[in-house]
Amino acid sequence: ARCYLAQGNVDKAVAKARETIELCERIGDKHYANMAGLVLAESCLQNGSVSECENALAVIEDSDPTSDFFVLGNIQRIRGLAALEDGDSELVVHHLNRSLTIFEAAEDIYHAAFASLLIGENLGEESRARAIRQLTRAGEVFCTLGVTDLADRADIRLAEIRAASSGEFKRPVIANSAASQLLMVRLAEATASRELLFRELVAVLRQESQAKKIIIAEPNDEKKLVPFITHGYTLDESADLIKRLENAALKGGEKLFARTRNIAIVPLKASNAKTAVLIIHPQDGALLNDGGSLQPSIRVVELGMDVISLREKDKTTPIEQDASHYTSNSLMPGFIHSSPAMTSLVEEVYKIRSSDVTVLVTGESGTGKELVSRAIHTLSNRKDKIFVPFNCTAVPMELAEGHLFGYRKGSFTGAVTDSPGMIRAADGGTLFLDEIGDLPLDVQPKLLRFLQEGEVQPIGEKRPIKVDVRVIAATNMPLEQKVAEGTFREDLYYRLNVIRLRVPPLRERRSEIPPIINYYINHYSSRFGKHDITFTPQTIDLLMVCNWEGNVRQLCNEVQRIIARAVDNEVVTPDNLSPELRRAAKPMTPQMQGNTKTITTYDTPFSPFKNIPDGGTLEHAVTELEMQMIKAALGRHNWNISRVANELGLTRRGLYLKIARYGIERAA
Structure with missing residues (x-):
């Protein structure tokens, strides 16, 4: 769809985007549905x-993409272009400024530069100096990235502005209340994260005030102020200034210190969030360009800090599942779902609850195929009858027929008594055939006859016996491929594949990981007699970005192991995870001073990649390989996080965590 849009074939782009969105909704892939939604909106x-x-943008926002900065930034960019169609120049710049801030927070070089280009092209005559800054920044980035057409576009616009200039450019002046209100709207909407809110505040001060240097500092665990975000100061300068400010405050000389250093000190206080301090140089930079006070904007920031804090607390609070049709208790314990893919699966289960149709359940190992099969039985008219599971790989091939269809005493060596077999044992109820793809080829014709005629003929029995059994089969392998290879009968495949249900792997429904963890914490705490065991948010975050090749079974075993070894009132940290997961929790490189983050500007060189110390262990070798693969992919895709994550098989959040853990930064 994006290729069609780039080629100017808008109708095909719309059709392909809608098709992609529909497909993503069926498989529960919210990220790519949002990506297609962006193409649809722009088309x-x-x-x-x-x-x-x-409407297309509203659908994306309804999916709550607060952690996907690529989507958030492009929503603002497209809204800016929509405002351009309406001729509202102030709203255009407002949305594009928000887009720029989001892309800078995500460290997305290309899209931040593109936002700067659009801002430079749409600023009015009174904002020439700022337009030149934005276009110069964009042009330099595009030259570095080798995007010559956009670099030329920036240069052409720069030449036009300079040609129209008759003298020194004056600093833009905002002279109406509507513009001031737009500034507050920008801040109010930047509540996806605390960092993004502060970055937006810094961006507003840089663009709409006389501020040349800015620091936002926060208290650390020792309640000492440390710089969190800085602009115009080096890390050493900001740390030194904060230290001197604290010393002056202890002596009651804070105002004298501020006057001497020509800085304005603005506390950021919120009732439910950690406080912060805003430092602006020079002092007169603490006013908007129209002479207006910063206080209304500061108040909006403080309210935003509260909103973010309360949202984060809400995310870490266990959420009780509603006792409705789509909760675990309505089907069976442990059946937890909240993702679109699992919700769709549950809806399908409900649709077939009143029929005895044969069902084929597919999915990777550990996804819960038997759990889904039991849920189908529980909701059916046979719920009061027996549910008989049979694993087709659990018995030797030569004994599979006898176990399934039964046998008469003396029909073969070892048959010392009559056996009804699994199918007759399930008479009136449901037979669950797990790993049906491994059923021996010579047994498959008898199973096909049973499915067609509803009768079985035990070994040694002269006449077939009628049975009333519903069959649910499950497999983790592609039966179509086995049919093509001749190891599975085609007619049996079609007989089984009447209703097909796919259980998505855990990596496609990561939003369900926290409630699943919460369920198993309660389950195993009760089983092992443990009390008040909690997981830190960092531990939950780490568990959410794991690949989980063993799916829910692997996650269940991990929680079970942790609870079994824990003591009452223990707080589980990443250090409590199993060895293969624990490594992912440890930072491999030293962190920057405190939590300082410098607002990136593109007229300064980028820091090189940090080196990982050599090590002789396998763990170090794997770490080095992973880091080099991430670096290489980032270089190939010009730091397009979505493309890199897709290539490496990671989520965007997982990739961000790995980039932060390895200390990877953009190179010049």
């Missing part, structure tokens, strides 16, 4: 339908 805009564009 509708190019078709001249601003309302359809806004």
Whole structure:
């Protein structure tokens, strides 16, 4: 869809985007649905339908993409282009500024530069100096990345602005209340994270005030102020200034210190969030360009800090599942779902609850295929009858027929008594055939006859016996491929594949990991007699980004092991995880001083990659390989996080965590 849009074939882009969104909704892939939604919105805009564009953006926002900065930034960019269609220049710059801030927070070089280009092209005559800064920044980045067409576009616009200039450019002046209100809207909407909110505040001060240097500092665990975000100061300068400020405050000389250093000190206080301190140099930079006070904007920031803090607390609070049709208790214990893919699966289960149709359940090992099969039985008309599971790999091939269909005494060596077999044992109820793809080929014709005629003929029995059994089969392998290879009968495949249900792997429904963890914490705490065991948010975050090749079974075993070894009132940290997961929790490189983050500007060189110390162990070798693969992918895709994550098989959040853990930074 994006290729069609780039080629100017808007109708095909719209059709392909809608098709992709529909497919993603079926498989529960919210990220790529949002990506396709962005293409749909921009395509509708190019078709001249601003309302359809806004509808597409609203659908994306309803999915709550607060952690996906790529999506958030592009929503603002497209809204800026929509405002351009309406001729609202102030709203255009407002949305594009928000887009720039988000992309800078995500360290997305290309899209931040593209936002700067759009801002430079749409600033008015009174903002020439700022337009030149934005276009110069964009042009330099595009030259570095080798995007010559956009670099030329920036240069052409720069030449036009300079040609129209008759003298020194004056600093832009905001002279109306509407513009001031837009500044507060920018801050109010930047509540995806505390860092993004503070970055937006710094961006507003840089663009709309006389501030040249800015520090936002926060108290650390020792309640000492440390710089969190800085602009215009080096890390050493900001740390030294904060230290001197604290010393002056202890002596009651804070105002004298501020006057001497020509800085304004603005406390950021919130009732439910950690406080912060804003430092602005020079002092007169603490006013907007129209002479207005910063206090209304500061108040909006403080409210935003509260919103973010309360949201984070809500995320770490265990959420009780509603006792409705789509909760674990309505089906069976442990059946937890919240993702679109699992919700769709549950809906399908409910649709077939009143019929005895044969069901084929597919999915990777450990996803819970038997659990889904038991849920189908529990909801069916046979719920009061027996549910008989049979694993087709659990018995030797030569004994599979006898176990399934039964046998008469003396029919073969070792048959010392009559045996009804699994199928007759399930008479009136449900038979669950797990790993059906491994059923021996010579037994498959008898199973096919049972499915067609509803009768079985035990070994040694002269006449077939009628049975009333519903069959649910499950497999973790592609039966179509086995049919093509001749190891599975095609007619049996079609007989089984009447209703097909796919259980998505855990990596496609990561939003369910916290409630699953919470369920198993309670389950195993009760089983082992443990009390008040909690997991830290860092531990939950780490568990959410693991690949979980063993799916829910592997996660269940991990929680069981932790609870079995824990003591009452223990707080589980990443150090309590199993060895293969524990390594992912340890930072491999020293962190920057405190939690300082410098606002990136593109007219300064980027820091090189940090080196990982050599090590002779396998763990170090694997770490080095992982880091080099991430570096190489980032270089190939010009730090496009979505493309890199897709290539490496990671989520965007997982990739961000690995980049932070390894200390990887953009190179010049």
